[in-house]
Amino acid sequence: MNVMHPFYDEHGDKLREECGVFGAINASDAAAATALGLHALQHRGQEAAGITSFDGKHFVSRRGLGHVAENFSSKEAIDELPGSMAAGHVRYSTTGGAGLRNVQPLYADLASGGFAIAHNGNISNAHALKKDLVKRGAIFQSTSDTEVIIHLVATSRYPTLVDRLVDALRLVEGAFALIVMTPEGMIACRDALGIRPLVMGRMGDAVVFASETVAFDVVGAEFIREVEPGELVRVSHDGQIESLHPFGTANPRPCIFEHVYFSRPDSFFAGRSVYEARKAIGEQLAEEAPADADLVVPVPDSGVPAAIGFAARSGLPFELGIIRSHYVGRTFIQPSDGARHSGVKRKHNANRGLVEGKRIVLIDDSIVRGTTSMKIVEMMREAGAKEVHFRVASPPTAHSCFYGVDTPERSKLLAARMDVEPMRDFIRADSLAFVSIDGLYRAVGADSRSKGCPQFCDACFTGEYPTPLTDLNNAEQDAAQLSFHEHEPA
Numbered sequence: 001m002n003v004m005h006p007f008y009d010e011h012g013d014k015l016r017e018e019c020g021v022f023g024a025i026n027a028s029d030a031a032a033a034t035a036l037g038l039h040a041l042q043h044r045g046q047e048a049a050g051i052t053s054f055d056g057k058h059f060v061s062r063r064g065l066g067h068v069a070e071n072f073s074s075k076e077a078i079d080e081l082p083g084s085m086a087a088g089h090v091r092y093s094t095t096g097g098a099g100l101r102n103v104q105p106l107y108a109d110l111a112s113g114g115f116a117i118a119h120n121g122n123i124s125n126a127h128a129l130k131k132d133l134v135k136r137g138a139i140f141q142s143t144s145d146t147e148v149i150i151h152l153v154a155t156s157r158y159p160t161l162v163d164r165l166v167d168a169l170r171l172v173e174g175a176f177a178l179i180v181m182t183p184e185g186m187i188a189c190r191d192a193l194g195i196r197p198l199v200m201g202r203m204g205d206a207v208v209f210a211s212e213t214v215a216f217d218v219v220g221a222e223f224i225r226e227v228e229p230g231e232l233v234r235v236s237h238d239g240q241i242e243s244l245h246p247f248g249t250a251n252p253r254p255c256i257f258e259h260v261y262f263s264r265p266d267s268f269f270a271g272r273s274v275y276e277a278r279k280a281i282g283e284q285l286a287e288e289a290p291a292d293a294d295l296v297v298p299v300p301d302s303g304v305p306a307a308i309g310f311a312a313r314s315g316l317p318f319e320l321g322i323i324r325s326h327y328v329g330r331t332f333i334q335p336s337d338g339a340r341h342s343g344v345k346r347k348h349n350a351n352r353g354l355v356e357g358k359r360i361v362l363i364d365d366s367i368v369r370g371t372t373s374m375k376i377v378e379m380m381r382e383a384g385a386k387e388v389h390f391r392v393a394s395p396p397t398a399h400s401c402f403y404g405v406d407t408p409e410r411s412k413l414l415a416a417r418m419d420v421e422p423m424r425d426f427i428r429a430d431s432l433a434f435v436s437i438d439g440l441y442r443a444v445g446a447d448s449r450s451k452g453c454p455q456f457c458d459a460c461f462t463g464e465y466p467t468p469l470t471d472l473n474n475a476e477q478d479a480a481q482l483s484f485h486e487h488e489p490a
Helices: 030-040 068-072 075-079 127-136 146-155 161-169 214-219 257-262 274-286 304-314 343-347 369-380 421-426 437-443 469-484
Strands: 019-025 048-054 059-065 083-092 106-110 111-124 175-181 185-190 199-203 206-210 222-226 232-235 239-242 294-300 322-324 348-350 359-366 387-392 430-436
Touching: 019 175, 019 185, 019 214, 019 469, 030 048, 030 068, 030 075, 030 083, 030 206, 030 214, 030 421, 048 075, 048 111, 048 359, 059 068, 083 175, 083 185, 083 294, 106 146, 106 421, 111 127, 111 222, 127 146, 127 232, 127 469, 146 161, 161 175, 161 185, 161 232, 175 257, 185 206, 199 214, 206 214, 214 437, 239 437, 257 274, 274 304, 294 304, 304 359, 322 369, 348 369, 369 421
Parallel strands: 294 359, 359 387, 387 430
Antiparallel strands: 019 083, 019 206, 048 059, 048 083, 106 111, 111 175, 175 185, 185 232, 199 206, 199 222, 232 239, 322 348
């Protein structure tokens, strides 16, 4: 679910997974279960939340800006959403994308009846498809690429709703993990490469779907399996489950950053504990880039499991040399530019009594623009650290993502502009090292990437995108054409 056009971030220095989805069918209180599931997925989107339910006759939607608890914690809010089927969505907004019109699930009355859709991912040819649809008379109500799918379904000439949905999805490029509700039941599906995650579970007689397994833990559901790449699962109101594979076969390419950062550490992804994978990445990092130091300090919270692994493998003590405040929100009052620059210290503070006079190894999951890393190194030095060595539990992020993750344009990514040594100088660390791409693959239980076909989408590290990028290519061609005309002689 990308809004047509990426990038919004509090500091502009952290990759953000834009969406999380949850759905339940044949549940005694589907909306309440969905709200609870979304709460477990809050880390995947903190700008807005929405739930749509179906009571056998009517679809009802409730959407709001802010966290799930702000919109769905009251009995009154849940009572507004009756029925045994519900789907929900949490999201981050992007430039031009804030406001209720882009909050999902999106709903439309089609000729076949109501149609609600919750989407995690990004359609990389959405602009091209939208341009064609508008020429044919379509009127868009949002700036979300998800609405393109609705219009494609509405204009498909296939006889059944499932066939029309398949027809629509065959026209889109990019990544999608979808939960769709119709009067006949619920449909969950993933793109052929399985770039974005989607899992299936059971809660008594109910079938549930979610972006991560942790949502099942919270609602008391049993994990059944992942929705397979390219699979469409249809669940009827009488409990019948049908699995279809209409998008052909391909070598799956799930997003490797789910292991590095996006998923909660208590989730399972691609058959492995995320927490254990992150510890293994830290161990691999210690093998590849050891440091002569006194302490291993994680950048909380995302650096903690990797730091535990690094400390265990290197034999250095693991210590909480940075304490994180959990009460800093995006709406914090910033009365001046000076206060605005204090954002890192509001969120993180050095544990001076621990780090003073010590040589420390800082462990973080990634470096994006580098500004936050620089401020954390500076904070350690101000607290008296003797040396600061920075280790990163992912390869350099040198390329933008076009599959549903907020990233800056490539020119603003530090690794796209600099090699490692200039990056080290930029963040002012005594040393800097990243885990290798092959090391990352080994740590998450895959064959080394260099041995054959990549098993994950790792385009943010390698620049090798697994699908066409029609909108990007069209934009670059338009820009080149414009530049050509601007420089034509008079």
